[in-house]
Amino acid sequence: MSTTTKQFKHVSYLWDESKAAAMEGDEVALLIYRSNLLGADLRLTNYGGGNTSCKAMAKDPLTGNEVEVMWVKGSGGDIGTLTKSGLAALYVDRLRSLKNIYRGVEFEDEMVELFNHCIYDLASKAPSIDTPLHGFLPFKHIDHLHPDAAIAIAAAKDGKKITQELFGGTIGWVEWKKPGFELGLQLKQCLDENPGIRGIMLGSHGLFTWGDTAYESYVNTLEVIERCAEYLEEHIGKSKPVFGGEKLQSLPKEERLSQAALLAPVLRGFCSSKQSMIGHFTDDDRVLQFINSNDLDRLAPLGTSCPDHFLRTKISPLVLNLAPQEDLSDVTAIKEKIAPLFEAYRKMYEEYYNTCKHANSPAIRDANPVVILYPGVGMFTFSKDKQTARVAAEFYINAINVMRGAEAISEYTSLPRQEAFDIEYWLLEEAKLQRMPKPKALSGKIALVTGSAGGIGKAIAKKFAEEGAVVVINDINEERLAGATEAFKKKFGKDAAAAAILDVTDAGSIRKAFKEAALAFGGVDIIVNNAGISISKPLADHTEGDWDKLYDILVKGQYLVSQAGVEVLRKQALGGDIINIVSKNSVVAGPNNAGYGSAKAAQAHLTRLLAAELGGDHIRVNTVNPDAVIADSNIWAGGWAEGRAKAYGITVEELPAYYAKRTLLNEAILPDDIANACFAFVGGLLNKSTGNILNVDGGVAMAFTR
Structure with a gap:
């Protein structure tokens, strides 16, 4: 195989001869390799657009005879990430024989069902509407792409004439026709009337190019698109201003x-x-x-x-x-x-x-x-x-x-x-569209969960994403935020999350986080005030600094985040949810807990106050009361575990068992349990519930609110 010496300016030449050599003789592997290279350059085609194919001999499982099979990108998918499972494989002779029963353009849609009678590999992807466009052309390898440079010519009023002059008759022209059986026949007719052409321009639509090998098709495709792009470069902004010139200037x-x-x-x-x-x-x-x-x-x-x-x-x-x-x-x-x-x-x-x-x-x-x-x-x-x-x-x-x-x-x-x-x-x-999966409960929803880089917040964000929401991951610690966001996107995809540094005691930081939510997703629907801190000390040991820290993070933080969030919710006028992660300590009086317990009580009552105020905006405000969430929780850092163990007269190591045994259900509470409670409020079944408290504590009788 020879490699090209041509230098491309407007497209990327990515072919690696050593990688291709390892696939020599496997036309399907070379098709996938070529497709992925083409899809990696968005100047060649857009995401999910275009399709590629190859034709190769294979053994018929019914007869044992060698037959020609076409492998082509199936319905849906993207050539940049195409794998073999995304290909449809069809008997070429059967596909072409469908011409014998074709009833004309008014009935061409009925041919799609008949593609299934031509399938060679029963495990392959469903054939797409573009299947006959590849099947009726005789070439071993074919690329159908939507490069901007080619479509600019295809969509020009004089596109046909420009194509003829630019390529000296080596690129054919087919007027606009929506994809389907008829267009496949028109491509074949164009080739028959113009033998020896290297490709076909589809009016207003895109480009077909081909070759006898995967490499020849790849280079042919690049060369045609490169020439289109060169031609545009020679003209854009030369004889007249681009788009008629600038009418106004952008803001900084x-x-x-x-x-x-x-x-x-x-x-x-x-x-x-x-x-x-x-x-x-x-x-x-x-x-x-x-x-x-x-x-x-x-x-x-x-x-x-x-x-x-x-x-x-x-x-x-x-x-x-x-x-x-x-x-x-x-x-x-x-x-x-x-x-x-x-x-x-x-x-x-x-x-x-x-x-x-x-x-x-x-x-x-x-x-x-x-x-x-x-x-x-x-x-x-x-x-x-x-x-x-x-x-x-x-x-x-x-x-x-x-x-x-x-x-x-x-x-x-x-x-x-x-x-x-x-x-x-x-x-x-x-x-x-009808075959697409039913939307999940939180599809189309945007959530901002404070302190979502770890512990309970991370579990809530994960649950919401699993149910279809997009999430603004945030934390006061930049390093922890970066790690959590990377892990979140790796699990749910790059479009599932945005990241923001968020200090809940700083109104400016909060505004920046909601600004990030607006720029990334358009706004917010669900706000979870989860960020927290815990300090457990006897009254005599409790400092004024401890008190201020608890009230700044828990109470002031909940107030500031809710205030900024409500401003966005009211702009949208779509209603929404605020969930406050409070604590069983908001209603239970225990030892060595004056600062934390009273701050939690203030959070709980602020929930009720906001529920009363925001009902007219259809903004629901509810409370989740956890207790003793030890696993993967930041709350146990900073001496809290030691303080609670001292208050109960046990060791830190005995805390998990102690907390579980004191519950009616004798259960340890996990971050996922709190996440499930939050989802219960926002998942659609409790849309008429506001001002409520949901205890997730395994059953602590002293914490019963009624």
């Missing part, structure tokens, strides 16, 4: 982030009118260039061209009518200003649906925007979870790249509204 970085954090909960409230959404914010330079431009008002309503972009970003974005430096402190005034924008967007979307729908179209979906543009500040995206919101932002940046390139070489064109609708409300897409 920190001011952009401050404005975004202030506004995000308000936007999240509007976007969550049908279901709870998670947000994402970016002030990427490419976004700022677009949203600050003279052409924003002309281009933004057009929407995207590539169906992969469109499916994730909706028909078009919502553009805010706020000045970059707008005073966002008056929440009521800001809501009154942008509410008409959301009403108009929802009306536009409903009209789009009603105008384009068919007799058998699925019911209208959420009419709220996914992409929201704030000139001078940045872009917000909202979706059912953080990953989907983040990916929507990435796709809209792809769309911006496409618009910039297409405008530089010609004129940008988007999908016609009917074509866009037929993709968005495609019955096959609807079936895919």
